[in-house]
Amino acid sequence: MxxxxxxxxxxxxxxxxxxxxxxxxxxxxxxxxxxxxxxxxxxxxxxxxxxxxxxxxxxxxxxxxxxxxxxxxxxxxxxxxxxxxxxxxxxxxxxxxxxxxxxxxxxxxxxxxxxxxxxxxxxxxxxxxxxxxxxxxxxxxxxxxxxxxxxxxxxxxxxxxxxxxxxxxxxxxxxxxxxxxxxxxxxxxxxxxxxxEAQGDLMADGLAARLAALLGADFADNAVPIDFEREGLKLGGLAGLPTYNRGISDLQFLFVNRRPVKDRLLVGAVRGAYQDLLARERHPVVALFLDVPADFVDVNVHPAKTEVRFRDAGLVRGMIVSGLRRALDAAGHRASTTVSAAALGAFQPGPLASPSFFSPPGTGGAGGGHVFATNRNEIAGSYGVAEAQPGHFAPPQARAEAATDFPAGDFPLGVARGQVAGTYIVAETSDGLILVDQHAAHERLVMERMKRALAGGTAASQALLLPQVVELDEIAADRVAARAEEFAVLGLEVERFGPRAVLVRATPALLGATDAVALVRDLADDLAAFDAAHSLTERLDAVVGTMACHGSVRAGRALSVAEMNALLREMEVTPHSGQCNHGRPTWVKLAKGDLEKLFGRR
The missing domain is CATH 3.30.565.10 (Histidine kinase-like ATPase, C-terminal domain)
Structure with missing residues (x-):
């Protein structure tokens, strides 16, 4: 034809x-x-x-x-x-x-x-x-x-x-x-x-109001503003706190010169910025506005104009990662307010105890007459451990320490009052109640310490008295051995020990006493999940996160009030301490008004 x-x-x-x-x-x-x-x-x-x-x-x-x-x-x-x-x-x-x-x-x-x-x-x-x-x-x-x-x-x-x-x-x-x-x-x-309605201008206030109107007040309340410039490029918008995340990436909005785009480079930069703040299957909520000179970007690469090409893609990616990290660092110990709201909704008013619960031992229980103790001494005598009668349980006992006064100055996480289930710290603030997950919080603190140590060079290591042999399959052992130099920067010294094992000679000093075998096996799993295309920094961040999890205070460990308060003070001055390395919240707050609602006082 x-x-x-x-x-x-x-x-x-x-x-x-x-x-x-x-x-x-x-x-x-x-x-x-x-x-x-x-x-x-x-x-x-x-x-x-x-x-x-x-x-x-x-x-x-x-x-x-x-x-x-x-x-x-x-x-x-x-x-x-x-x-x-x-x-x-x-x-x-x-x-x-x-x-x-x-x-x-x-x-x-x-x-x-x-x-x-x-x-x-x-x-x-x-x-x-x-x-x-x-x-x-x-x-x-x-x-x-x-x-x-x-x-x-x-x-x-x-x-x-x-x-x-x-x-x-x-x-x-x-x-x-x-x-x-x-x-x-x-x-x-x-x-x-x-x-x-029109907000009147394209400045930050108008943009924040528009985003709140379209994405909801929750997003505006749980996001940090971005204002970052580099080499004539400007990045603005709002970035959601890591604890305010979703299972899919449908609420990631990217704009170049006010043009909505869906660009792999930009999506990858967002993922890199949140890498050590979120679990792999969770996604942040962001609205990023990148303003660049017209001749810096080509918008003519797709018929629907949904993709763009930059003259210097590396500069753009680095700028987005840096801008997001700087904004999230400024958030300090903040956590999502929606987490606290969910916690409040989970509270249920307890059923009234039956009168027999208050009956002293031997007075008939549920089937007999109800005789109630009339003074404190009588109650103590009735429920003392030594005087508990056969068939009746002694009242629960708990560890108590002298309460400390509120510290002078601005301490948002308040003062520790106790510990629940060996896992959660209960703290009181001037305007409410704070619950802290001690393992998640300490995990973040350890990770930030390791990152600071890395910034100053090589992290300190702690030699093992007896080197430990970690058995792995041959491919996993190859991966670990190939990254030995990167691990050494973090204070973990490993070497090949036969075809199916590696030898651990030292662990990071910041982790203290840790299970070297479990640590290396988890790192091997991380390496298997990682793409070789990741940069050294991104790989180190992921490895640091795994190490920090092994070096943190475990759930179930009893802490003294002094230890609890020390943890709270460090959280207040540590970036990202509002969430652990997987994006879960480290603390939630119930305001005094919330507590009053629970008990019908308002």
Whole structure:
């Protein structure tokens, strides 16, 4: 068959396959056009998840009749005034969206410029069916009906109405996050699903208010602001505390020059920044805004403009990791407030004890008359260990130490009052109650100590009196032996000892007495799970986390009040002490008001 030029309608349908994959794709293009038109208010209406109907109305600059006709032709755009693709400052620039949509749906364009008359153009699957005056306020309204109705091969691959609607809501939410100076409204079958008013500016306060409105007050309350600059690049936004995490990465929002993108480099940088703060299966919640010079980024690498390419990808990745770490370091010992709220919800009022519980031994119990002790001495005598009668249990005994007063100064974690289950420290603050998981807290403290030691060079080691042999399978032994130099930097000295074992000569001094065999086996498992592409720093961070777990105070160990208070004081001055190395909280707080609610005092 000879080479021939394809007809325009087929060219447009092919382009639609790249630009318009589903209703959300068309909606994204239309809302971006509204933003480029200078709109300050954008309204979206959907029906059947956007498959049967979607429309976008704005109060932007509008288009004259002649421009409407050009707008539905391929590669016609007003967004490249100097025809320079290396410095794109608008959301759209290809001039493909409207003709592509018009080739697979019924497209209605109604618009009016300031001082002009309204005009409407209707294109039904590439055929112009109406072109004339229309009643229209200043701005533009674009309606898309029957998407892929005449292309059944494409329509059958659309997902359920609920899935398509979720994708549309996500598109509008991302664009609304990027532009807090614009008001957005989204309705589906007449029901309002999203609505935010303009915050007035693009500065930090307006952005924080917009993020709180779209992602919820919980996120705003459990996130830290980011403000970081390096070599002309600027990073802003909010980063969720490690204890405020999710099982999937659906709430990680990344913007480059206010353009929502899904970029592997940026996602990898976020994962690297939270590496030693979260378990591998948990994901942080972040909204990051990267501002770079227009010629530093290429947004023309994907038809839907969802991916970008940077001139210096290493600089961008390092900047994101550094910016996130600096912001999280500033959070200090903070933990997610939602954890405390969940703890409060778990409290249940206890059932009233039966009167027989208060009956002194030998007075008949549940089946006899109830005689109650009338004074403290009588109670003590009735329930003393030495005087417990056969068939009756002595009351529980507990260790008690003299209470200490509140320390002078600002100590958010208060003063220790006791220990529960050999695991949880109970502390009192001036405005509530603190519960601390001693193992999780000490694990984080040990890890931060090791990281500080590494920053100053090589961590100190402690030679074993008798070197220990750790039996492993041959592949695991190979992995450990291959990393011997990295382990030595951390104070762990290992060497190969036959085909299926390694010899441990010294352990990190910061860990104190530790089980060297268990430590090396866990490290071997970590190495098996790691990709060889990880940097040395990332591998060391993971190894440090495993070591810290072995060197921390274990659950079940009784601590004196002095030891508990020392742990609290160190937590207050240690970065990231609000969560352990796996992202779990190390402490929760019940405010005085919460305690009063538990007992019905308010």
């Amino acid at each position: 000879p080479i021939r030029r394809l007809p325009d309608h087929l060219v447009n349908q092919i382009a639609a396959g790249e630009v318009v994959e589903r209703p959300a794709s068309a909606l994204k293009e239309l809302v971006e056009n509204a933003l480029d038109a200078g709109a300050t208010r954008i309204s979206v209406d959907l029906s059947a998840g956007g498959v049967e109907h979607l429309s976008v109305s704005d109060n932007g600059c509008g288009m004259a009749a002649a421009e409407l006709r050009l707008a539905v032709e391929r590669h016609a755009t007003s967004k490249l005034p100097d025809e320079d693709l290396s410095a794109i400052a608008t959301m759209g620039f290809r001039g493909e969206a409207l003709p592509s949509i018009a080739s697979v749906a019924r497209l209605s364009l109604a618009s009016r410029i300031a001082g002009g008359e309204g005009w409407e153009l209707v294109v039904d699957n590439s055929r112009v069916v109406a072109d004339g005056p229309a009643a229209q306020m200043q701005g533009t309204r674009v309606a898309v009906d029957g998407l892929f109705a005449q292309v059944p091969a494409r329509r059958k691959f659309l997902k359920s109405e609920r899935s398509e609607l979720a994708a549309c809501v996500d598109v509008v939410r991302r664009l609304a996050m990027a532009r807090p100076d614009v008001a957005f409204e989204l309705r589906h079958d007449g029901r309002r699903l999203l609505g935010v």
